[in-house]
Amino acid sequence: MKRRLSWWQGGILMALLLLFTFSTFGAGRPLGASTYVPYFAGILFDLDPEKYPYLKEVHNAGAWEGVMLLGALLGGFVTSIFITKSFRLSVIPTGWKKYKNNSVVSRLVWSFVSGFLLIIGARLAGGCTSGHFLSGMSQTAISSMIFGGVVLVTLVVTGKIFYKSEANE
Amino acid sequence: MILDRIETMFTTVANEPHGSVWTVLFIGFLFGAIIQYTRVDKFEKIAGFAMLRDTVVPKMLFLAIGLASIGLYFLVEAGYASYHIKPLMLGGIVLGGIIFGVAMTIFGKCPGTGPISIAEGRIDVLVGAIGGILGGLVFTLYFDKFKVLMGENLGKPTLLEYFEGHETLTILIFGIGLVIISIMIPLRQEFDEADLEKLKELEESDK
Numbered sequence: 001m002k003r004r005l006s007w008w009q010g011g012i013l014m015a016l017l018l019l020f021t022f023s024t025f026g027a028g029r030p031l032g033a034s035t036y037v038p039y040f041a042g043i044l045f046d047l048d049p050e051k052y053p054y055l056k057e058v059h060n061a062g063a064w065e066g067v068m069l070l071g072a073l074l075g076g077f078v079t080s081i082f083i084t085k086s087f088r089l090s091v092i093p094t095g096w097k098k099y100k101n102n103s104v105v106s107r108l109v110w111s112f113v114s115g116f117l118l119i120i121g122a123r124l125a126g127g128c129t130s131g132h133f134l135s136g137m138s139q140t141a142i143s144s145m146i147f148g149g150v151v152l153v154t155l156v157v158t159g160k161i162f163y164k165s166e167a168n169e
Numbered sequence: 170m171i172l173d174r175i176e177t178m179f180t181t182v183a184n185e186p187h188g189s190v191w192t193v194l195f196i197g198f199l200f201g202a203i204i205q206y207t208r209v210d211k212f213e214k215i216a217g218f219a220m221l222r223d224t225v226v227p228k229m230l231f232l233a234i235g236l237a238s239i240g241l242y243f244l245v246e247a248g249y250a251s252y253h254i255k256p257l258m259l260g261g262i263v264l265g266g267i268i269f270g271v272a273m274t275i276f277g278k279c280p281g282t283g284p285i286s287i288a289e290g291r292i293d294v295l296v297g298a299i300g301g302i303l304g305g306l307v308f309t310l311y312f313d314k315f316k317v318l319m320g321e322n323l324g325k326p327t328l329l330e331y332f333e334g335h336e337t338l339t340i341l342i343f344g345i346g347l348v349i350i351s352i353m354i355p356l357r358q359e360f361d362e363a364d365l366e367k368l369k370e371l372e373e374s375d376k
Binding site for chain 1: 170171174175177178179181182185186187188190192193194195196197198199200201202203204205206207208209210211212213216217218219220221225227228229230231232233234235236237238240241244249250251252253254255256257258259261262263264265266267268269270271272273274275276277278279280281282283284285286287288289290291292293294296297298299300301302303304305306307308309310312313315318319325326327328329339340343351356359361362363364367368371372
């Protein structure tokens with residue numbers, strides 16, 4: 001059994017899924033995956049959408065992505081159990097140990113902070129890797145191309161500064 | 170209360186014309202499965218790309234965008250889909266892009282791949298998701314202030330508009346160009362030994 005898909009198999013499948021989602025046979029809308037986060041925050045902290053303009057703005061998109069995300073969790077879980085066999089509990093990624101450090105506290109604190117910033121950044125820009133890169137650039141949206149360029153440059157610069165250039169012993 | 174709100178989430182989707190609840194769950198299931206099956210949710214793939222040690226993410230992204238851009242154009246032409254362009258708000262796009270890029274490098278996840286890592290048991294990503302929910306809360310509470318940072322809405326320009334009259338040629342050059350780029354980017358891979366160990370055992374048992 002094939003345990004991993006190559007980049008081109010994944011790319012073709014992702015393109016087909018994107019087209020299905022956009023088409024009237026599927027959902028008739030783009031694929032996005034960051035609006036659900038403030039939507040879930042609204043649910044968990046029991047904020048009234050009538051009082052918060054942003055929650056009102058994302059009411060429909062947030063719900064759509066919320067349901068989509070539940071499907072994604074299930075899809076990821078089932079695939080990790082039956083196909084990739086990669087399900088295991090772990091706290092520090094191997095790459096973090098190799099190019100950063102071996103500290104649980106460091107990884108968890110950085111995860112928390114970067115998770116927080118990730119959503120602030122995505123909501124400021126109005127999209128993420130799915131909404132801007134995949135869906136936006138497929139529509140040749142200028143906003144998404146600028147976002148893509150800024151993110152690519154920032155990734156490489158941050159990667160150079162934040163991680164070690166040689167693997168730890 | 171929370172249960173009521175979750176019920177509202179499903180009824181909102183059911184009442185909208187964007188696919189039945191089952192269709193949306195199905196799209197999500199495939200999204201999670203493709204990401205999991207190609208392993209692009211892994212820290213080594215995303216942070217690895219930021220370190221230029223792994224190129225699977227950009228190769229897969231550019232290929233998907235290239236193919237989808239051409240397919241989508243013809244779907245729209247045939248009346249089976251429509252464009253939904255995000256507005257250009259320079260402050261938000263540039264500032265948001267920088268914050269997003271820094272966070273994605275350190276976290277080694279993005280909002281779509283994060284949940285799929287949690288589904289395969291990554292505790293650090295779960296902690297990051299709690300940070301993310303708080304980020305969503307802060308953004309919601311101080312939306313009026315963030316909105317000032319986002320700047321003026323400059324409309325929804327697209328590349329196709331700039332080449333009016335030559336849309337088909339433009340989309341073919343754009344799409345095929347991206348596919349060529351995806352093939353040209355040299356393939357580099359940063360593997361997670363912890364992941365591969367288990368795989369070796371499995372491959373032995375498969376034989």
